[in-house]
Amino acid sequence: MEKLVNLFSYGLFFWQILLFLALLLLLKKFAWKPILNAIDEREEGIKNALDEAENARKEMQNLTADNERILKEARMQRDSLLKEAREMKESMISEAKSEAQQQAQKVIDQAKTSIEAEKQAAIADIKNQVAELSIGIAEKVIKNELADKDKQVKLVEEMLKEITIR
Amino acid sequence: MYKRNLVKTLTLLLLVVAFSVNAQHEPATSTHEKQASSKKDYKAEIKAEIKHHVKDSYYFDFNSNSETGEYNGFSLPVILYDNGLQVFMSSKFAHGKKVAEVGGNYYKLYHNKIYKTDAEGVLQFDEHHHPTNIKPLDFSITKTVVGIIIVSILVFWLFVSLAKSYAKNGAIPKGIGRFFEPLVIYIRDEIAIPSIGHKHYKKYMPFLLTVFFFVWFSNLIGITPFGLNVTGNLAVTAALAFLTFIITQFTSKPNYWKHIFWMPGVPWIMKIVLAPIELLGVFIKPFALTLRLFANIFAGHMVIYSLLGLIFIFHSFIGGSLSFGLALVISVLELLVAILQAYIFTMLSALYFGMASEEHEMEHTE
Numbered sequence: 237m238e239k240l241v242n243l244f245s246y247g248l249f250f251w252q253i254l255l256f257l258a259l260l261l262l263l264k265k266f267a268w269k270p271i272l273n274a275i276d277e278r279e280e281g282i283k284n285a286l287d288e289a290e291n292a293r294k295e296m297q298n299l300t301a302d303n304e305r306i307l308k309e310a311r312m313q314r315d316s317l318l319k320e321a322r323e324m325k326e327s328m329i330s331e332a333k334s335e336a337q338q339q340a341q342k343v344i345d346q347a348k349t350s351i352e353a354e355k356q357a358a359i360a361d362i363k364n365q366v367a368e369l370s371i372g373i374a375e376k377v378i379k380n381e382l383a384d385k386d387k388q389v390k391l392v393e394e395m396l397k398e399i400t401i402r
Numbered sequence: 403m404y405k406r407n408l409v410k411t412l413t414l415l416l417l418v419v420a421f422s423v424n425a426q427h428e429p430a431t432s433t434h435e436k437q438a439s440s441k442k443d444y445k446a447e448i449k450a451e452i453k454h455h456v457k458d459s460y461y462f463d464f465n466s467n468s469e470t471g472e473y474n475g476f477s478l479p480v481i482l483y484d485n486g487l488q489v490f491m492s493s494k495f496a497h498g499k500k501v502a503e504v505g506g507n508y509y510k511l512y513h514n515k516i517y518k519t520d521a522e523g524v525l526q527f528d529e530h531h532h533p534t535n536i537k538p539l540d541f542s543i544t545k546t547v548v549g550i551i552i553v554s555i556l557v558f559w560l561f562v563s564l565a566k567s568y569a570k571n572g573a574i575p576k577g578i579g580r581f582f583e584p585l586v587i588y589i590r591d592e593i594a595i596p597s598i599g600h601k602h603y604k605k606y607m608p609f610l611l612t613v614f615f616f617v618w619f620s621n622l623i624g625i626t627p628f629g630l631n632v633t634g635n636l637a638v639t640a641a642l643a644f645l646t647f648i649i650t651q652f653t654s655k656p657n658y659w660k661h662i663f664w665m666p667g668v669p670w671i672m673k674i675v676l677a678p679i680e681l682l683g684v685f686i687k688p689f690a691l692t693l694r695l696f697a698n699i700f701a702g703h704m705v706i707y708s709l710l711g712l713i714f715i716f717h718s719f720i721g722g723s724l725s726f727g728l729a730l731v732i733s734v735l736e737l738l739v740a741i742l743q744a745y746i747f748t749m750l751s752a753l754y755f756g757m758a759s760e761e762h763e764m765e766h767t768e
Contacts (some may be wrong), residue, residue: 267561274568396735
């Protein structure tokens with residue numbers, strides 16, 4: 237301990253404190269403050285730049301996501317449009333078909349009724365003609381009867397046999 | 403791995419050869435008394451040289467020859483406070499051979515200390531062969547003070563130029579600043595912030611940075627061939643530790659004193675036991691700081707000088723080169739010790755500041 241005390245020099249202690257404090261104050265003003273501030277500023281700058289890059293990246297991601305979503309929607313819309321068109325086409329065709337059928341049926345029906353009417357008219361005509369013929373026959377029969385009764389009857393029968401109305 | 407083994411074997415071989423050669427050498431020399439006595443002289447001279455080196459001096463000598471009394475170097479100013487300031491150059495002492503006369507007072511340099519004497523320079527000795535003459539208050543610019551000034555100028559120039567390079571290059575360091583800036587950031591991020599905390603670390607940063615670089619550069623300048631020994635002086639390390647102590651006490655918060663005198667979270671009887679221990683610890687901490695740095699650097703200087711001295715004692719090619727190799731290895735180790743001790747001093751200072759500025763009450767169950 238005594239040796240340690242002997243090693244201790246008050247003058248040196250005094251100078252060390254004085255010079256060190258001077259160095260500390262000078263460095264604080266001319267070195268540490270500018271250096272630490274510069275480092276802080278730079279770190280702040282780097283941090284900001286990184287944040288900005290991150291934000292930009294996120295925005296990019298959002299944009300691409302948006303694009304994809306829009307594309308998907310467009311595709312879906314196109315699909316639904318196509319589907320609708322197809323359905324419309326089919327329904328139009330089937331409608332047209334059924335209408336044509338109806339129309340055709342109508343025409344056929346009309347034709348049938350007119351044919352029936354013609355037929356009836358023809359039958360009526362034939363009936364009239366038969367009547368006239370019968371009357372003519374009858375006249376002839378009557379004339380023949382007036383001549384030969386048997387012959388007349390026979391004639392009528394024959395005549396009637398010939399003219400069979402279907 | 404192979405290489406390391408090779409180096410190991412080679413070193414071992416060299417050691418064995420060196421000792422065997424020395425052993426053979428010993429009896430041969432003992433027959434020649436003259437050589438033996440010269441060896442003894444060497445030992446004494448080396449011892450004196452080491453003692454001279456590790457101590458502070460009033461001269462800045464690069465080398466000296468004790469036989470012819472030749473010194474190469476320059477003298478430094480001596481400043482004494484003895485009935486007013488007495489300022490003169492140390493050349494007046496002529497390395498202890500003359501009595502310096504300044505303003506009617508006489509001073510003599512004896513074993514690197516200045517004593518006030520009469521005109522003839524007579525020193526009175528006690529039974530332990532210590533002079534009993536008065537030692538005047540001594541504020542001389544000694545060799546160590548010159549070392550402190552050199553280190554201060556170096557550190558100041560380095561970091562001011564670093565600070566200026568920021569302004570010039572837009573916050574990007576250039577040249578040597580690229581090496582020193584990471585150290586500044588390391589001290590901030592690995593020492594100051596973890597020990598002190600984000601809130602208060604800024605006000606301690608200038609001291610921590612200055613102390614780190616001052617101690618490191620002082621340690622480094624001690625390894626240079628100029629023979630400066632700054633941080634191996636008790637007064638220097640004591641001054642640094644004293645500043646740490648003062649800053650710790652003056653920036654302390656009430657919480658710090660509460661932890662010393664009335665430790666929270668322990669039974670009251672323990673509080674009474676702990677208070678004096680903690681109070682003692684306040685003073686032991688700077689004392690430990692002082693001794694740790696001083697002893698490490700002092701011992702490093704002693705070891706290197708002793709190994710270099712061995713070259714003259716071995717006085718053979720193998721022993722000499724081996725001592726030289728060992729001194730080289732220790733010098734490299736000292737390079738590591740230089741930054742390590744600077745780091746430890748800074749780290750512990752930061753820890754003490756952290757204790758002093760701690761504010762929040764820790765979660766104690768009371």
